[in-house]
Amino acid sequence: MKVIIAGAGNVGRSIATELIEHGHQVVLLEKDPKAFKTDTVPKATWLLADACEVSSLEAAGLEECDVSIAATGDDKANLVHSLLAKTEFSVPRTVGRVNHPKNEWLFSDSWGVDVAVSTPRMLSALVEEAVSVGDLVRLFTFRQSNTDLVEMTLPGDSPCVGRRIGDLRWPADAVLVAVIRDARAMAPEADGALEGGDELLFVTPPEGERELAAMLAPKQAASGAAEPAGDD
Template sequence: MRIAITGAGNVGRSIARELLANGHQVLLIDKDPKAIKTESVPDAEWLLADACELSSLEEAGLDSCDVAIAATGDDKANLVHSLLAKTEFGVPRTVGRVNHPGNEWMFDEVWGVDVSVSTPRLMCALVEEAVTVGDLVRLFTFKDGSTNLVEMTLPDDSPWIGRRLDELVLPGDTVLVAIIRDGHAMAPDKDGALEGGDELLFVTAPDHERSLADMLTAEGATPRVVSQPDLAY
């Protein structure tokens, strides 16, 4: 795929290196001459231009890109670029970086954003995931807001310890997608059994999170459902 990344700072360059390592073509765009460090990502294309201007995006050949990633430190610029990429150049997939969680509500299809990534929220969720046992932690919300990726580290007093997975009746259309045990990821096996300390990853609707948390913890326990709180800076 050909992928355009707006913002050639540390974030943009890191994304570019990963994508190049996976065999993609990458174009890095930035309007700041100091950000054009071609030696840092020598296999990428580089363009000194304002990615919020139509003429610059025409020069970049954005209409030939499969993905446009807006990764600047300015939410306004990321929104404008995503909107132009989607509406003026027909880029099939757009990804927008959210720098301030208070702006997250704008990063949707109205502004041409297919996928939004909020760094503060992801960091908060990962901290919660690392330190909580017996609480359901929301790691990621898919773009339509109707489905979440959630995690729970199974407490040692869970009623499901030692029971077969095919006995696990999950609420609604919840799906157990992976089990992490002793640092190793495993696909769920209906003949397998759960152990204390297992990290369970589910895809579920927000309405089922509380029921899921309740069923996995001991009777009388009061598990939290930890969403990603708004952070300010």
């Protein structure tokens, strides 16, 4: 896979290093000569160019890229680059780095952003995930499909504990995608059972989060909420 990264700062270089280690071809664009440090990621193709100029993107071969990552420290530059990548060069997948939380709402398909990565949101989500048991935590938002990746550490007194996964009817459009138990991620199996302390990862639309949280909540907190479906 060919990936172009706008911005060769610490973030851009770190992403490039990871991608190259996984066998991908990476082009790094950087307009600041002081940040042009080819020795830090020698296996990447480096270009001293403005990632917001069409001529520079043409020279970089953006139309041949599978993914474009806007990783500069400037939200305006990241938005412009993503928009050009999507509208002018038809890049299949665009990822935009959000530097300021107040700008997060701009990073949508209207600006050509398929995936917005907000460091403040990710850090706060990880903090919540680390300290919360029984609370649904939103980890990630998929802009194009209007769905979220959410996580809950299942309380020991949840009505779902001990239930066969195949017998649980999740809210509409909610999908259980992984169960993390004893530091190991597992695909959910219909004949498997949930245990207290399991970390459950779901993909769900935002409107389904409340119902999902109520279904997984401890018994004493679930009065009036939807109960797990019984055996047929």
